[in-house]
Amino acid sequence: MIKPPVKFLEKIADxxxxxxxxxxxxxxxxxxxxxCLANVFGITTSKxxxxxxxxxxxxxxxxxxxxxxxxxxxxxxxxxxxxxxLASSTKLIHFETAAQNTKGKLLKNIAASADVRKxxxxxxxxxASLIGAVIASNIITPIxxxxxxxxxxxNALKKDPGGLDISSTAPxxxxxxxxxxxxxxxxxxxxxxxxxxRNPGMKI
Amino acid sequence: xxRVSNDTNFKPSGNRPSFGALNIPPGMTDFFVRCKRVGTxxxxxxxxxxxxxxxxxxxxxxxxxxxxxxxxxxxxxxARAIVGTVTGIAVRTACYKAGDILSKPGxxxxxxxxxxxxxxxxxxxxxxxxxxxxxxxxxxxNFLVDVPYINKISAYINEKMFGNKPADxxxxxxxx
Numbered sequence: 001m002i003k004p005p006v007k008f009l010e011k012i013a014d015x016x017x018x019x020x021x022x023x024x025x026x027x028x029x030x031x032x033x034x035x036c037l038a039n040v041f042g043i044t045t046s047k048x049x050x051x052x053x054x055x056x057x058x059x060x061x062x063x064x065x066x067x068x069x070x071x072x073x074x075x076x077x078x079x080x081x082x083x084x085x086l087a088s089s090t091k092l093i094h095f096e097t098a099a100q101n102t103k104g105k106l107l108k109n110i111a112a113s114a115d116v117r118k119x120x121x122x123x124x125x126x127x128a129s130l131i132g133a134v135i136a137s138n139i140i141t142p143i144x145x146x147x148x149x150x151x152x153x154x155n156a157l158k159k160d161p162g163g164l165d166i167s168s169t170a171p172x173x174x175x176x177x178x179x180x181x182x183x184x185x186x187x188x189x190x191x192x193x194x195x196x197x198r199n200p201g202m203k204i
Numbered sequence: 205x206x207r208v209s210n211d212t213n214f215k216p217s218g219n220r221p222s223f224g225a226l227n228i229p230p231g232m233t234d235f236f237v238r239c240k241r242v243g244t245x246x247x248x249x250x251x252x253x254x255x256x257x258x259x260x261x262x263x264x265x266x267x268x269x270x271x272x273x274x275x276x277x278x279x280x281x282x283a284r285a286i287v288g289t290v291t292g293i294a295v296r297t298a299c300y301k302a303g304d305i306l307s308k309p310g311x312x313x314x315x316x317x318x319x320x321x322x323x324x325x326x327x328x329x330x331x332x333x334x335x336x337x338x339x340x341x342x343x344x345x346n347f348l349v350d351v352p353y354i355n356k357i358s359a360y361i362n363e364k365m366f367g368n369k370p371a372d373x374x375x376x377x378x379x380x
Contacts, residue, residue, distance in 0.1 A: 123239030
């Protein structure tokens with residue numbers, strides 16, 4: 001069997017054996033990086049995409065990936081560092097454990113030992129890294145990405161109005177919503193316009 | 205009338221409210237200790253399950269694009285969360301098992317200094333090797349499993365949830 005180099009394995013053990021939060025953050029960031037590179041590789045080798053489009057798509061994919069990974073690392077590392085500092089401070093947080101007698105009866109709550117405290121702080125860092133991951137990848141990144149995508153659509157429409165199908169990219173509503181009126185959710189689309197004119201139960 | 209205090213013991217800082225340290229009860233301490241053993245499959249589950257609700261909400265609230273585009277984007281986000289989570293958890297769990305087996309004495313990932321590791325350190329190390337293997341495998345599953353299933357499931361969600369037929373949803377693709 002092929003054995004990986006011992007120095008590499010020792011390095012892995014050295015970095016991750018005591019810090020679960022660090023492992024979770026690094027694994028997720030590496031996953032995102034590889035997914036981004038795989039997408040770039042897919043675009044580069046695809047025969048269905050023209051050379052002109054590739055020049056536009058590759059930097060866009062790289063920029064998208066860099067934003068995602070950068071935001072993820074910033075948020076998770078920031079939150080884990082803050083939670084580590086707060087939880088490690090004995091002046092701020094006292095961890096307690098239950099003292100029991102030999103029969104298992106609870107006697108009273110006592111201050112946790114240094115080992116338990118260290119593990120509890122490690123657990124808080126893991127929770128902070130999970131919260132950071134959810135905030136970064138499920139809230140901040142999609143908002144930025146959807147804003148960027150709609151900006152790109154508008155720009156593409158301005159440059160080449162016939163290049164994209166208007167029914168899937170129409171950027172603006174027929175009329176802006178006015179005060180004291182219901183929000184108009186029907187956008188400029190030929191099919192919705194036809195449905196609107198044919199609808200017998202039209203409401204004003 | 206303004207009254208001036210004659211209290212000579214008055215200290216500006218001493219009169220501020222003092223807050224004691226926060227006491228974490230034993231149950232919560234145990235919960236935090238257990239959280240230290242969370243692995244990447246659980247991380248993927250947390251990120252994926254929250255993505256299933258949050259990302260479609262964000263897509264559906266993007267008023268800069270038309271309704272159909274919003275619905276297509278939301279169904280794609282849901283499909284991506286479902287497929288990515290299922291594949292991610294399956295691959296990572298399998299790789300953790302492989303990492304655990306390969307980190308035992310005499311196996312490929314074992315080295316002599318591991319004799320001095322505690323049980324927690326051994327688990328963290330074997331999981332780190334499992335994560336490394338999972339990263340290698342996930343590059344391939346991304347193309348082989350995720351992409352085709354995301355397309356199928358997003359078309360299904362788009363039709364069943366929003367009533368958009370696949371032909372409507374991919375009108376832009378067909379126009380090209």
